[in-house]
Amino acid sequence: MGGMAIRARFPLGVYTGHSADGSAERIPGFARIFSALVKSAACGTQATGDPAIPYSQTAVEVLDWLESTPPTGLRVPSMTPLHPAGGRITYRKEGVFLKENGSTNYKVTGRVTSDGTALAGDLYWVWDDPPARELVLTLEDLCADVPHLGETSSPVQLTVTEAVTPTHVWDPEAGLHPRSGEHRQSVPILGRRAELDEAHAAVASGKPPSMARDKHTTSARPFAAPLPQNRLRTRVYLPVERQEPPVPWPQVLSLPITRWNAAVPEERFVSVCVALHRALASRLGRAAPPEVTGRYARDAVQPANRVGLHLLPAETEGSPFEDGLDRFLVLIPHGMNSSAFSALVDALMGIRRVVTAEHQLDVAPEALEVHDGAAFWAPAAPDTVRVWEASPALVAERRLRRHPEIREMDLMAAWSIGNVLRDLWPALAVKDAVTRYQVTAEAGIRLSGRAYRTAQPGAFVHRIDRRALVEPYRLSLDWGGALPERAIVALGQSRHLGCGLLLPWDRPRDREERA
Template identity: 35%
Template sequence: MSFAIVAEPLLGVYKGHVGSGQLDPLPSPARLHTALVCAAAQGVRAVADGDGLRPCDADRDALRWLEANPPDGIAVPETLHNGGAATAYRKEGLVVKEGRNPLSEKLVGKPAVSGVAVSGRFAWTWEQAPPEPVAAALGALCPEVPYLGTSESPVRLAVAAADPTHHLDREADLFTGDGLDLAVATAGRVDALEAAHRDTSVVPPLRADVHRSSEKTTAHPVVTTGLALGRYARPEPPPPPTPWTSVLLFQVDRPIPPERRVRYAVAVHRALVGLVGDGAPAILTGAYQPGVPRPSNRVAIQFIGPDAPHVGGTALALLLPRDASDVDLTLIRMAVQRLRHVKVAAGPFRVEARMEIPADAFWPVPAAGAERWWQTEPVAVPDSRPPRGGRWSLADAAALSVALVWRDEITASGRGDVRYRALAAAAAGRGVRVESAVRVMDGDVGRYVHKVNPETVIQPYRAVLTLGDLTGPRTIAAIGQSRHLGGGLLVPRDLPSDIVRRLAR
């Protein structure tokens, strides 16, 4: 657990202002530092300095450690600005002239400091604990801080455990990117605050206190020496898990027509199983013993191109599933190294191993000003017959196929048709959206599947869809009944953002 200073607003409200009176949404590291300086200079740990007080040496060392070590992270609870523009009136004992008669009881109106409702605690965290004397001094100083911001927001400050919600980005460009730009104390801040305090503590000369026909309060100048901006940003979310973790890419010596890809993928599959020999893993063969749980996905064989310049034209892609063991992957990679020729009735073709690519970095990045959608290539085939008990479309079948590929990330209750409908609905809840799904009826539709139940009606379709938050824009995947053998490959289609917004409406 990292070292942290935690602030608990006792009234559930934080009040503070910055600049010329604007609302301060949260206490910055610099405000924490200033509060500790005030406690060190005027609290029970302060030592005599002539007619005044100053921080003791141990506290000054701790404060200067804070200057050299800004917090590595901050914890920000949920907040809500709970006030608008308001004016506070009070008597300040000033002489205010209105017309010919000066008035000393005039009510003076000033903008009231609105507050921020807080649902938890603020915290400032350091990945490395400070030296023991510094930690001891900070632990003793924290209880001496009565409030952060204005005196209307009392606080309980302590050294305690906390986890940050935002981390300091030391390489941040403050003109771009997202995050919280907060003031942090730097070298010289303690000295500047002590010097400013000495200047304001000097008794002014009598001539500065002469009578005036109209008076007003004068705020002390804001000390900006020893301040810098730090960018605190939320950590990037972990990349979504991919159904297949990596891709073994092969160069193919001739284009593979889309309508023959399932047949050619079956030939590659047989060749690989033969190269592995006895004991070929089920993750490759697809043959599992009775009672053995089946993973969401197996080794998939797909053809890319020829309109894919990033892979050099037509290529064979062997997708390795996330659920495969290291032993199974080793056997498959050893067999791949010996794969040279693939026999097929239409004529053998040569393959040449090229490289292994992470599955989540396979496709090129989306075009500028566009959003990534996906198109099934050559077609996708539904994984099941339409469930009974209500309306069911090809778009629903596509959403179900997506859910079955990512079923480790999508949960649904029920069995049979009830579960299928629940899975399709859960996929939609993750942002899966099928913009179009059109049935393909161009001759022998059986060429788009390898094995199918004789009673099942084959309904190949082409679809354009988005995968929501299930995966990144560069991940290779396939859906549908033939996803492991040449069908249902999702190829990127980048649509201009303005068109996507119109489609959403």
């Protein structure tokens, strides 16, 4: 085994725990994992059954190794607070009596709930160098005996796995000032097990109290003795610097549509995506990032692309989904920072229905998934050539001057490709449409545009000058190796709102060669 990890899988998708000061934890610290394993060693399948010496020899060796060897990395999934505005308070009777105005009253007490964290995947604590095989097997048994982490409302499945690629790595040079994206974890040091044993002995051992001392009083409150903190230290884990793939939208969020009042025709793709965009903007409020709204500071350099919203029918060829559900796709643009991404995910998690004048679509934010934008589509079938079709159509960003040797639709397609790829290919950032066409041709990109006849051309754009003529057209495109064959791309004036999504079409190789 080249490395090792402890994986925490929360079957309910939620972690709820609180730090020593009572504040909600976003994710459990490794010190909490260690405490849970200490209890497993004393009370679980590895325990000796002797209260005086509860730990087996191998369990002691495992715990000593964990004290001396904190994890070197973390793998943290996307996450969002269950209730971003603060925990809700529930009121219940917990055996609290108070004397008020000469009488003893049974009081209802409040407790913060719904202050957990919804996790979009499993948590991992990673070690580069695992212990001996015998200790790993014992650690597996200890992990299997852990029923929950934090509150009992967040059950967990702890398992030992091979090492995974961390999203955060330990920074031994970290200081007191927090940095963007970091996770600070309490970790045990040598002597932590003994410290926990002493705290337990102080509460559980000794002479039981007399009935008089143990009786209920009006000053009694629900109480848990605080754990000692002397044998804990803080480790800082910083995000791994990762190179985004050279595609316009490196990440994709998929939002399943579970119920609809009517099928959405191609002419309404834009309208339902506009409705989703308005719902997002409403939830984000004034803090909405410019990648969502398109409103950048006056002196800011505007990137080529923003967050794109598209509707993907269930029957789409090459779709990575097989459950028969339509989906909204949320395309995350190249260079979007983590805080803007987190705000977008938080907003999506609060949307349950997308409504237009004609359609009502119920969505399932709890089933939100993250995908690699460079490898979104299914691989091409053997002995085929992948060609792309713009769905439902393509609308150029502006009218272009005709060129005697280049078909007008191909020239407009090259212009749209330049608008999408100009941040990745500086040669496409030129303002001359003919030069853009020549660059795309030299890169091996083949274009084939054709007319798209519709009685509602205005349905394929969101906003446009009323005096402008809207001309949607069909486009077939072969990237010729210029982009990954599974990358997700959208082109045209409405590429951010439901139009111009390129769908894969795998044609037999011999037929393509004849063409």
